Amino acid sequence: MKNYVFSLAMATAVLGSTAAFADGEVNVYSFRQPELIQPLLDAFTAETGVKTNVLFLDKGLVERIEAEGTNSPADVILTIDIARLTQAKDGGVTQAVENETINSQIPAQYRDPEGNWFALTTRGRVVYASKERVAEDTITYEELADPKWKGRICMRDAQHDYNVALFASMIAHHGAEYTETWLTGLKNNLIGKPAGNDRAQAKAIHAGECDLGLANTYYLGLMINNDKEPEEKDWAASVKVLFPNAGDRGTHVNISGMAMAKNAPNRDNAIKLMEFLASDQAQQLYAERVYEYPVGPNTKPSETVAGFGAIKPDMLPLAEVAASRKAASELVDKVGVNNGPSE
The missing domain is CATH 3.40.190.10 (Periplasmic binding protein-like II)
Structure with a gap:
């Protein structure tokens, strides 16, 4: 299985910056349940050959990255709610991303003006x-x-x-x-x-x-x-x-979203993943899986969600x-x- 979930012990074992970097891999810290995002990560790996390693944290995500400091293996942060995304930015664990591919897919009201977070879906x-x-x-x-x-x-x-x-x-x-x-x-x-x-x-x-x-x-x-x-x-x-x-x-809508971790050791692969998550393909997969509204301009909600009106x-x-x-x-x-x- 190309994509797998880090145990906490494994995550701790790769805190060193050398170990955290791995050619052809990207490390994801996720507040979202693994089963909700796994189809997207599988599709990303199938398309790019880049393996994703996921650490699921239902609390303390920002605090963990802060504690790991410059040796953090985190590349991409996936979370929900504007509160958690701004907490990550205000906590100093994100970095700005200026990427036209991503910006063209994510409307301005659904991304940080400074590029520190981007919405993927709305609810x-x-x-x-x-x-x-x-x-x-x-x-x-x-x-x-x-x-x-x-x-x-x-x-x-x-x-x-x-x-x-x-x-x-x-x-x-x-x-x-x-x-x-x-x-x-x-x-x-x-x-x-x-x-x-x-x-x-x-x-x-x-x-x-x-x-x-x-x-x-x-x-x-x-x-x-x-x-x-x-x-x-x-x-x-x-x-x-x-x-x-x-x-x-x-x-009123809120969001699920993504951010680049401040000290991402696999930055190029992180950009690839973020571009993929903003793509029409991933937006549609995400919307079908979690019953949220995609933010991409060329995607539609699932049949279930469309039925709400x-x-x-x-x-x-x-x-x-x-x-x-x-x-x-x-x-x-x-x-x-x-x-x-x-x-």
Whole structure:
């Protein structure tokens, strides 16, 4: 098998810069599960002959690269959410890449202005709505604070990266004062304290506990196609997707993305991999595998995702969203969203 997953012991063993460099190889540090990215890496190896070595880290990715310093074997970083990509940049573990092949495939709003990270796919932060109990087929984020939804909304931890990014986009569009008032209204429309993950919101709607839930689009795709846990198919079948603000600025999207590690020992091969991941071929493979929206101009979402309806993404540059994350997190605590409704 040309592509394999590093064990932590193996990764530690190759920290020396000499050992980290290997002609015809590239080292990937990934926050994404290996099974999600393996088809892309297999296709890359088949096309280029370059072997990929993958270290999967579900936490502490930036801290690990920092600790490894100049001897880090990391060449390419794959992760999700604008928060983690900006954390990598701000943590000083990335380097700028100026590459016309990549830039031509990744729209400007989905890449760092300085070239330190690039989006590969997007996911909409949408509203799951009960097919039985919600007549509306359109909604805005602003409307989630409308008292008509009192006791009808569920969501996961308000401090989760996915929600903080959405709240940051509200600050970028409306300012902190408006967003504080809006968050208070949203909080008071919740069924209780935020809980569970995005799948749990569909489960709660299916059970009749709430009528609306904030969640990412790709979770619905995963549930629809989950043959191992058929109850999730029932959850998915009970909801429809509402794309907030489709009639004006568009739906907030977040990303999965890539970055070049600061001390990449196999830089040329890393560039080859990044160019491949930005290509139409890889974009389509990725979209089919993870039920996210490809960002490439010549690729389309999977049949499952297309079935949700058309998405009009908010064109706000994600760098602006990232800049408002700290303020958004502070507002979550100030309003006490995680305490649930107070009225």
